[in-house]
Amino acid sequence: MVDVKTDRQSEQEAAAAARAAERTGERQAKIALLRKPGGIAEADEPSRVATRIARLGGYHPDLRPVSPAAIAAGDPAAMTAAGAILERIAGTNDLLGVGYLEGGVTASAAVGRVHIRNGQGRLVGYGTGSLVSPDLLLTNHHVLPDAGAAGFSVIEFGYQDGIDGLPRPVRAFPLDPDRFFAADRELDFALVAVKATADELRPFGFNRLIGSEGKAIVGDFVTIVQHPGGRKKQVALRENRVVDVLDEFLHYETDTEPGSSGSPVFNDQWEIVALHHASVPAAGHAEYGEFLNEGIRVSKLLKFLREQPLEPAQRALLDRLRAEPATGRIDPDYSDREGYDPAFLPGHTVPLPGLSDALAGLAAINREATGEPRYVLPYHHFSVVMHRERRLAMFTAVNIDGRTSRSLRRETDHWSLDPRVAVTEQIGEEIYRANPLDRGHLVRRLDPAWGATEPIAQQGNDDTFHFTNCSPQHKDFNQNKTTWAGLEDYVLNNADNFDLKVSVVTGPVLATGDDPYRGVQLPRQFWKVVAMVRSDGTLSATAYLLSQEELIHGLEAAAEFSYGAYRTYQVPVRRIAELTDLSFGALEAADPLAGLESTSRIQEIRTAEDVVL
Structure with a gap:
């Protein structure tokens, strides 16, 4: 075994020791709080x-x-x-759900042993690295200090024992710094492409780097997957606890052998929170175990990378690195949500629906709003206005760009409450347990999933998994393949739609007579208004209504949901305004049904071709 400590590694350990010494008082105070x-x-x-x-x-x-x-x-x-x-x-104990083990198996597969070689091909040391995208490997700068060293070195996956105690088959790949290499001495990281095909690397998966805050705080346990001293892959379980958070670093205590250079540091959700790079002997400091480990925070690595000038091909690789996981996990930093854009349709302004004075007084307030109206909740490519008493959306409004839309795969749903609205003003998981109610998307999952890059589209997809964007819907209503589900697509792809853009406003009809269930009045009807620009530059707005009244009738009294027929209708926009007490401005005049003398004259939609645009 070769295990060489470089001068740079010694410098990193000395710097980590100095930072640890400077913050002894703060760290001891935090550890004392953790004992309470x-x-x-x-x-x-x-x-x-x-x-x-x-x-x-x-x-x-x-x-x-x-x-x-x-x-x-x-x-x-x-x-x-x-x-x-x-x-x-x-x-505060070692009890974890078994899903933690399943996640660990997946996460650890992407961790490999770095063979550090010189120009003559001689092995001079080992490190640990992890695939963090389909193409890129992350390790320490003191492991791969420059592109030349990376070009001589190799990453080896599967150097570990199986459940039978026998060695697993290993796969080794050279690195490809000509394709991508970025590193920083102070942050002690190196990011390099692997010279392999997508099919060759796919079996190992990868652990995305997530820039969002909230991945770890003081008191969280972290897990290190590592090749200590170049030995077979090992895992440090429940022996590391975060005891201090610095601007660029995490400090975590341990009584075990320090993790090897370049190891990913995971939280209990198997998100990488730091890149391990140094361990400081802690003799005489019982408050944080035998060693104090230090890792570079992922958010700081990503911030550094975002600021680097890169060629277009390298920037494309970096964009894949920064993508959020396709699991509906929501970025808790809401400061970059721009929301619905009224000027989205070319040549026209379509503002959010206006609220009557009575409705405005019932709108839930966005506690982080910095402008007016304060009741709007902006997300990526859409916005929501909540009814604080009904705890459901009054309406949602989304912009859809057919030119840059992306068909993202749906993974396991993870629905979240929105912290910008009081928990008493939104419905959570409690209403959906042990019954046939679905969490029905108001803004469809893929409607805001568009943009120049996949990460941008993914953000829109993920934001639709807020409870503010769903309404209780009977599973047969929500899952049945009806024309309702395809209306946006039909209007978007209509041959007369200029620039392949639409703006869609959707919501439930919140009627006073809606029946209660578990303290929530269930809407019987849903509506949407779809706006586009025709090829001649004129605005077209069409409105639709769908009822699930027969599906939810008798829910409170019956053990099973009743089932009944339901239909989709095209109705005048003014009919939706009457039902909801919302105003739609110029959209009423842009409605091809506006000339009808009575709102009772409606058009049943049996197929998409029945739609009047």
């Missing part, structure tokens, strides 16, 4: 604690967010709630 019942909610900054809880909600739909302001103010109820959540999920 519920103290995990006090050991990190309030905003970080609240963001961590919000991110955990993507994995645990039953979680309710806790107000950062309430945590910052030390509100007893908020602190108790935050402590209970974090103690249950982050945990």
